Amino acid sequence: MRWMQLASPHTLHSLTTAQVMRQVMLACLPGIAALSFFFGPGVLINILLACLSCVASEALVLYWRQRSWRCLHDGSALLTGLLLGICLPATAPWWIPISGGFFAILCAKQLFGGLGQNPFNPAMAAYALLLISFPLPMSQWPLPLTLDSIEGWRSVAQLDGWTGATALDAWRNKGLLMADEFWASGQLLPEMLHAWAWIAGAWCLGGGYLLWRRLIPWQTPVAFFATIFLAGALVWGWDTSHQAPPWLHFAAGSVVFAGFFILTDPVSGATSLRGKVYFAMGVGLLVISIRTWGSYPDGVAFSVLLMNAAAPALDYFTRPRTYGQRKAARTMGHREPKE
Structure with missing residues (x-):
């Protein structure tokens, strides 16, 4: 049948x-x-x-x-x-x-x-x-x-x-300038933002192809992008005069590329579905943290490597329930199903 x-x-x-x-x-x-x-x-x-x-x-x-x-x-x-x-x-x-x-x-x-x-x-x-x-x-x-x-x-x-300098570098090195003063100063050329916006769109096109072919789980990029936007909006709302707006994280960096082509690595990331979501959320939170309080303007590579180290723990705590068992086993040994 x-x-x-x-x-x-x-x-x-x-x-x-x-x-x-x-x-x-x-x-x-x-x-x-x-x-x-x-x-x-x-x-x-x-x-x-x-x-x-x-x-x-x-x-x-x-x-x-x-x-x-x-x-x-x-x-x-x-x-x-x-x-x-x-x-x-x-x-x-x-x-x-x-x-x-x-x-x-x-x-x-x-x-x-x-x-x-x-x-x-x-x-x-x-x-x-x-x-x-x-x-x-x-x-x-x-x-x-x-x-x-x-x-x-x-x-x-x-x-x-x-x-x-890139857009994120220019924003990082704006010093004591407020957001309005930075945009008016001309340190960030409109051509730079225009170029990176088109590049982000091109990565979306390639990521859409991977999703269409079902080569990557849609939960990973969606969780990553949502975390970047929400965390970025929260930080920006906390201090709109000095923090980057949420859209700048997408239009001026490697967020879109990382969401589709880096975080979806099946070897160094988490393997369970919930683990993939938590992995993407962790990378997103680390990216916003590094860009806001760290010394590097981007931080995607460091965030991915830190979450790579946490991937085994995510797999352990998000292990799915084996068929025939009431809950997921937390030990490496064999566990008999309960009657």
Whole structure:
């Protein structure tokens, strides 16, 4: 009977790891196109160097461990390099994506046993290391290109001449200026907000594709975005003169990208459905806390890594009830169902 074919635990459609990785990389294309249009070819160069570094690191470890190189076909190393390259400023020196790729694979992934064993998101671990080690080149994004300044594409060597702070950096460094004075001062160019708003829309397009293909749970991005908005609105309502409005957290940072492509990592995040929601809420609260009281203007990478460490505890306390038992077991041993 058909209902028996659809009943759990049977699955009618299954994707391999390589197929999932390819679908996620495909979903990244709209955001990569938007980043490249507004910030120039440096984005593509960072992605290329990070991907080559990650794949080379994976191949090196497989050679050391005398493992088959077929493991490279799963695409996990390539996706790690892609996500890391997306996060890097377009003006970053060539050695930053290369060193970040080696750290992501060697230290954040293979050191713990390889694919499926890493407790931390490799791309975010590498990005956090680069941000702490090289704060100046990691905080300078180029001013967004427009159709009138498309000549910036002609020379990658001249990118350093038109770098500037991001919207969150400008807000963080506004000093004692009140919100109205900051907006009137012109420190934050409208072109910057316009560019990041279009980029956020492109990430929404890619995230919608992942949701449509049911590759990620919708609860994770929804819980994350709702937490960011509510917590940001609460902080902003507490002090509208000095705190960032809620919309700025979405239009000027990596919130949308992280919600669809970082928090949905099935390895380093929580596994249960309630755990995924709590994980996303925790990341959102940490992001707002770091942006409000911390020394870093963004804080997404650090928030994700902190919640990665808390993921095992979330899985323990949100473990679903096993069929045949009245409540979820809290021990690792076998537990007989009650009569």
